[in-house]
Amino acid sequence: MPHEQPRTESSPVTVLTIPEHRIRFLESSRWREAVRETLSPLVEDKLAEPRYVETILDSVADGSGLYMDLGHGIMLAHSRPENGALGTGLSLGIARQPVFLNNAADHAIRQIWGLCATDSHTHQETMAGLAAVLVNPESRDQIASARTVSDVLTAIAAA
Amino acid sequence: MRFMALCSSGLGSSFMVELNIKKALTSLGVTNADVTHSDLGGASPQDADVFIVGRDLADAAAHFSPLVVLDSLIDQQELETKLRDICQKEGLL
Numbered sequence: 001m002p003h004e005q006p007r008t009e010s011s012p013v014t015v016l017t018i019p020e021h022r023i024r025f026l027e028s029s030r031w032r033e034a035v036r037e038t039l040s041p042l043v044e045d046k047l048a049e050p051r052y053v054e055t056i057l058d059s060v061a062d063g064s065g066l067y068m069d070l071g072h073g074i075m076l077a078h079s080r081p082e083n084g085a086l087g088t089g090l091s092l093g094i095a096r097q098p099v100f101l102n103n104a105a106d107h108a109i110r111q112i113w114g115l116c117a118t119d120s121h122t123h124q125e126t127m128a129g130l131a132a133v134l135v136n137p138e139s140r141d142q143i144a145s146a147r148t149v150s151d152v153l154t155a156i157a158a159a
Numbered sequence: 160m161r162f163m164a165l166c167s168s169g170l171g172s173s174f175m176v177e178l179n180i181k182k183a184l185t186s187l188g189v190t191n192a193d194v195t196h197s198d199l200g201g202a203s204p205q206d207a208d209v210f211i212v213g214r215d216l217a218d219a220a221a222h223f224s225p226l227v228v229l230d231s232l233i234d235q236q237e238l239e240t241k242l243r244d245i246c247q248k249e250g251l252l
Contacts, residue, residue, distance in 0.1 A: 059167075067166055067215035070175075071231020078171035080198070120170040120196070127171075131178045134233040 016129030016156050022091040022114075023149045031099040031109070032057055035077050038093030038112040045089060048116040052084030060102050069101055072140055073110035076130075078117075085116040088123045090130065094146060110144045133159040160251055161193045163207035165220055169198025172232050176211055179232075183239045189251050209245055225249075 022041040026034045035057060042048040056079050059065030068075050079085070091114035101107035113130065117123040133139045133156055142155035162184075164176035173196035180194050197206065199219055204210075210223035217228045225248075227241050246252040 064167065064219075067172060067213045069215065070172060070213070070233045071229075072233060074233060076171050076175070078168055080168045081170070115171050117170050120174065123170070123174075127174045128178055131175045131233075134175070135179060135182075135235045140233075 016090075016126070016133055016159070018090050018092060018156070020149050020153070022089070023152050024091070024093045026093045026095045026099070026112075029095075029097050029099055031060070031101050031103070034093060034095055034099040034109070035060070035075075035112060035114075038091055039077060039114040041091045042089050042114055042116050045087075047085070047087040047089040049084035049086060052079055052116060055079045055083040063102065066101060066104070066107060069107045069109065070134065072134075072137075073098065073108060073144065074134060074140065075101065075109045075112045076115055077112055078115040081118050081120075085118050088117045088126060090115055090126060092143075092152065094143065094152070111140070160189075160191070160209070160249065161195070161207040162209045162211065163202060164194075164196040164211045165199050165202055165223065166196070166213070166216065167199055167219075169196065169201060172213065173197065176213075176229070176232050176238075179235060179238055180211060180242065183235065183242050184246075187239060187243055187246065187252065189242075189246055192251075208249070 028034050039053045056077050070076055093112040095110050098108040098110055136159045139155050139159040146152045164173040166173035177194050177196040184192050204223050211227045212220045213229050213232045
């Protein structure tokens, strides 16, 4: 049985929406700075408290947060709602050069997706859209090599 | 048959894996599966028949059985292969 099903006009499409100002190109090669810069738009937009970011950094540093490395150079930076999530939202940081989570050689990251959500169910559409983008090898590569915000939005729309 | 994806937060990566599992089971032709997600702390080994985690949580989830451990949470090919194995073992395929 073929794995890939051809997309047709009638296929249900879940569109991932992310505001342009929450997409950042990261200059730092230090993982803490990269994660912090990626999540800062969520704090600025009052979707997360500053402690939400610190909890994520602490859990990566003590090793328990390394599961946020989804594989293929992608990190989903997120924590539990009670750690300071105020709303539901996404942000994206694209690293010009790989950053190594907790300085571990087997946790090289090129794309950081920041996620906050206030409960486990209301962000179904966001997660469905994100899953569609991230399981698609072409979309992953296009986003990793994007030079502009518009490149990123094009890649997301094509997923 | 109940499948449960686990992660530490219970709403990010495990939610995504739940969606990917549903897609994979459809593609494998497995019907009447119940797929959910939870945080590790809030789940008990009785909550499902098969548990799925990423490699970094394999040790923390060792008391869940049977346990499918994924190298990547966004590799649909890997997920399908490992789900096909477990479904064959459990007599679903």
